[in-house]
Amino acid sequence: RGVRIVSEGSMEHFALHEKTGHLVTAARIDREQLCEEVQHCVLRCALIVEGQMQVYGIQVEITDINDNAPSFRQAEKELRMSEMTAPGSRFPLSEAHDPDSGRNSLQSYELSGDEHFSLAVQTGPGGDQRPELVLAKALDREEAAFHELVLRASDGGDPARTGTARIRVTVLDANDNAPVFSQAEYTVRVPEDVPVGSVLVTVTATDADEGLYGQVKYSIQKITEKASQTFQLDDNTGAITLLQGLDFEDGASYELEVQAHDGGALFDTTKVVVCVTDVNDNVPDISMRSALSEISEDAPSGTVVALLHVQDRDSGANGEVRCSLDEGIPFRLEKSFEDYYR
Known part of the structure; x- marks a missing residue:
């Protein structure tokens, strides 16, 4: 009781x-x-x-239990390569995502297709696996204008779960210059109350070629599920706009990997970091956890009459709460446990 x-x-x-x-x-x-x-x-x-x-x-x-299979944001991906592409050239592929942890998360990639391509997997700074398509044999557009491949991602569960993505490689004529981003990394700081629809940052890449090979398009190469619902990239201008309101308490930073590709097979990649700054948009919340309904007038000093909980969802100085009682009353306030007071 x-x-x-x-x-x-x-x-x-x-x-x-x-x-x-x-x-x-x-x-x-x-x-x-x-x-x-x-x-x-x-x-x-x-x-x-x-x-x-x-x-x-x-x-x-x-x-954790293995209740999720690896999945790709794009079930089908199209690559366009020049027939002059040198064997050994590498092309980054979309990474699979598995929300499980440990052995139940993503463990390996496997590529099936034809002898012209092989798979290489690089390890990123955070230990993540980044699949790359490697041209193993020179392309000949007159021999084959298309190549169909399947990328399979597997986790380490027992039994293992898998996810697949289809890759279609279109062979094109030669392309001399690749797009080049003006910055290797874009970092922008925005307050959490920035209006929905605002342009947060615009990435820019240029290509020295003319015509089709000089036309630059932008696409998101790597993004989390949460960030994909928060930001939108204009594939023509490179402008990144806000789709829904930000909340510093739910996410302090977001990372996107943006790729600029021309009408051929060449591309450049840049990293976009959106840092969300805190705004004092939460008031301290005081809740009564337990209290006496009455107390005797001869109760000794030190008798606990109420248990309170105080919290503020903001961060830093905006989330620091100071509690006090009005003067001239026969009570004092003391810290009990973390955010609890007596």
Whole structure:
């Protein structure tokens, strides 16, 4: 009696069985939804004992199961290559995404097709695998104008799950110059209250060729699912606009990889980093966790009469909360546990 579970998040994930005292799940728990890109997934809640005015912290670690298969943002990709492309040339391919963690996440790539192409996998700075298409044998447009390939991504589950993407290579005439971005990396800082529809940054690449080979188009080569719903790239101008409102508390930075390609097979790649700055758009929230309905006039000094929780979702100085009581009343306020006060 007088014991209950309180979750400090926006959703109650756990409950207390009133007869057994068991901590039970209150809703379906999806590790990938709760802890996106976080290896150690821990949910926190508090056990409040009202009669004792005590609060105890509970941490529950959510472990992963292989419930997701690797998938590609584009199920089909078209590459255009000049027949003069030298053997050994490499072309970056879209990476697969698997929200699972550890061995259950993406582990390997495999390419099937013909003898003209092979697969190389590079390891990025963060340990991610980046597949590249390697031209193993010289192309001849008169011999074959198209090449059909299949890229397969597999995870390490038992049994393993796989995802595929089809690659169609179109063989073109020679192209002398590749597009070149004005910057190897674009970094832009925007406040979280920037209006939807605003142009955040414009990437620019130039190509010295004329005609079809000098026309530059832009595309997103690498982007997270969340960022794809937040930003939009104009494939003609290179302008990146905001599709939906930003929230610093939900995401402080986003990374995009943008590719500029001409009418042939040549391209250049740049990195775009959008840093979201905090705006003081959240007010401190005070909630009563437990309180006495009455107190005797001869109660001794130090008697706890209420348990409060205070939090502010902003960050840095905007999220620092100072609590105080009005003067001239026979009570004092003291810190109890993390964001709890008595």
